[in-house]
Every structure is written in C-alpha cells, then in structure tokens.
Amino acid sequence: xxxxxxxxxxxxxxxxxxxxxxxxxxxxxxxxxxxxxxxxxxxxxxxxxxxxxxxxxxxxxxxxxxxxxxxxxxxxxxxxxxxxxxxxxxxxxxxxxxxxxxxxxxxxxxxxxxxxxxxxxxxxxxxxxxxxxxxxxxxxxxxxxxxxxxxxxxxxxxxxxxxxxxxxxxxxxxxxxxxxxxxxxxxxxxxxxxxxxxxxxxxxxxxxxxxxxxxxxxxxxxxxxxxxxxxxxxxxxxxxxxxxxxxxxxxxxxx
Numbered sequence: 001x002x003x004x005x006x007x008x009x010x011x012x013x014x015x016x017x018x019x020x021x022x023x024x025x026x027x028x029x030x031x032x033x034x035x036x037x038x039x040x041x042x043x044x045x046x047x048x049x050x051x052x053x054x055x056x057x058x059x060x061x062x063x064x065x066x067x068x069x070x071x072x073x074x075x076x077x078x079x080x081x082x083x084x085x086x087x088x089x090x091x092x093x094x095x096x097x098x099x100x101x102x103x104x105x106x107x108x109x110x111x112x113x114x115x116x117x118x119x120x121x122x123x124x125x126x127x128x129x130x131x132x133x134x135x136x137x138x139x140x141x142x143x144x145x146x147x148x149x150x151x152x153x154x155x156x157x158x159x160x161x162x163x164x165x166x167x168x169x170x171x172x173x174x175x176x177x178x179x180x181x182x183x184x185x186x187x188x189x190x191x192x193x194x195x196x197x198x199x200x201x202x203x204x205x206x207x208x209x210x211x212x213x214x215x216x217x218x219x220x221x222x223x224x225x226x227x228x229x230x231x232x233x234x235x236x237x238x239x240x241x242x243x244x245x246x247x248x249x250x251x252x253x254x255x
Contacts (some may be wrong), residue, residue, distance in 0.1 A: 005240050007218070008243065010192065010234075010254075011245060014206075015206035016052050018206065018242040022202060022204050022242040024055040025240065026065075026147070027057075027061065030055045031066065031147075032144075032175060034066050036205060040145075042143065043075050043198070044074060045148050045157065046088025046089075046092070051091070051095050054091075054092060054096035055095050055219070062099065067100055071131070072108060074088055075088060075189070076110070077188050077189075079170070079187065080185060088108070089109040093115035108127060111222075117187070117188050121175040121188045125173040127156075141198070142172070145199065145200045145201070146190075146200070148204075149190050152209045154230050154231070155230030157190055159176075159229040165191060166192065171191055171193070175190045192233070197235075198235045199235060199237045199238070200240070205243045205247045206243070208246040210249065214249070217230050217251060218251065
C-alpha cells in the first residue's frame with residue numbers, strides 16, 4: 001500500500017476466521033499480561049461484529065483464558081439499562097459471560113442507565129483512575145488490550161467524525177450526545193488518551209461497507225491527515241487489524 005501502513009493487517013476469508021485468529025491473540029496477550037503483572041486488563045467493544053469472538057472466549061476457548069485473573073472493562077456504552085437490547089454490557093453478558101461469569105468486582109461496566117450521561121462518564125473516569133492508580137509513574141498505562149471495531153464512517157468506540165470529544169486530551173471518559181448512527185441514543189465513551197495509553201489494541205472488522213474507511217485508515221500513516229477517528233488509535237506497543245476479505249477490499253496483509 002502506498003504511504004505506509006498503520007498497524008499490522010491480517011486478512012481472513014470471513015469474519016468467523018478473523019474472530020478465531022483474534023481469539024488466539026487475546027489468549028496470548030492474557031497469558032503475557034498475567035506473567036508480567038499477575039492480571040489481564042481487557043477493554044471490549046459492543047455491537048454485532050465481536051459476537052463470534054465473544055462466543056469463542058466465553059465458550060469453547062474459555063478454559064484457555066485466565067478468567068480468574070482478568071479484569072473486564074468496556075470501551076463505550078449506550079445510555080440504556082443493562083437489560084436493554086442495545087446495551088453493550090448486556091450483549092457481552094449474553095455471549096461472553098453467560099457460561100463463565102466473573103466475580104462482580106472483576107466486571108467494570110459503564111452505568112448506561114444513569115439518567116445523566118455526564119455523571120456516568122465522570123463515575124467511570126473515577127473508577128478507571130482509581131484502578132490504574134498504581135501505574136501512574138512516570139506515565140499512566142491503562143489496559144493490556146483494547147478490542148475495537150469501526151463503522152462505515154470510520155468511527156470507533158463512540159468517537160465519531162467531527163466530534164469535539166476527539167480533541168479531548170485529559171479526560172479518559174466523556175459523554176457523547178445522540179449521534180446520527182443507529183441506535184440514536186447518547187453514549188459514554190473512552191477517549192483517545194485512555195485508549196492510546198493501552199499496551200495493545202486490536203480491531204476486528206467485517207463487511208464490504210467498511211472497506212473504504214479501512215483503506216483510508218491503513219493507507220495514511222499520519223493520523224493528523226485523516227478525519228477518521230479510528231486512524232487516531234495509537235497504543236503504546238502494538239496495533240493489529242483482523243479483517244475479513246470483504247472489508248479488506250483487495251488490500252494485502254502486511255504479515
């Protein structure tokens with residue numbers, strides 16, 4: 001690809017194959033993190049795309065995961081209750097946690113049901129700052145691994161093109177007014193400072209409707225020259241893309 005590549009791109013025949021490869025990566029990252037620090041901090045996204053991945057990690061591959069040492073966080077949440085069909089937490093509870101529930105103190109969900117999303121954002125910020133307080137010197141680290149997706153418009157988490165939240169440089173969590181995408185409800189999202197303080201990030205992307213945005217992101221090495229929020233994801237150590245053939249749109253893998 002002209003202009004360089006942002007992260008390592010792997011292309012698979014379909015989304016299920018991409019999810020299996022990413023599941024393998026999650027297990028390796030978990031084992032590495034536990035060996036390094038005694039725990040694995042994982043932040044996950046919602047929506048339909050990660051369901052095959054969650055089904056693997058919560059089902060057939062559950063015994064490969066150090067779930068007793070895992071702390072689970074969310075990248076973003078809709079301003080709905082945990083039992084609402086649109087809840088990111090609710091979706092993960094059904095597919096990832098149903099058979100192997102974590103202890104309540106291991107599950108760090110965003111309270112989407114809080115009437116004021118700004119208050120929910122502040123509460124989650126306090127929880128994150130408290131949890132990661134021991135990593136502060138010299139620069140805060142956040143998660144061992146962040147799992148992300150993209151929309152056809154290039155958004156990731158609830159960071160949308162043109163949103164002022166993209167320019168946040170201090171807060172780790174922000175409320176987002178009702179976006180133009182479905183479901184049209186306010187959101188609470190991690191900001192780029194929180195995401196980019198992670199050790200690693202991995203995107204799972206499927207579908208031909210993502211191909212134009214994906215090509216723009218991966219072919220532009222300078223995040224400042226694109227308006228697509230996903231292009232601004234730059235974790236500390238490693239960035240990987242697990243993409244099906246339709247989303248790759250003819251792009252070749254980089255490894």
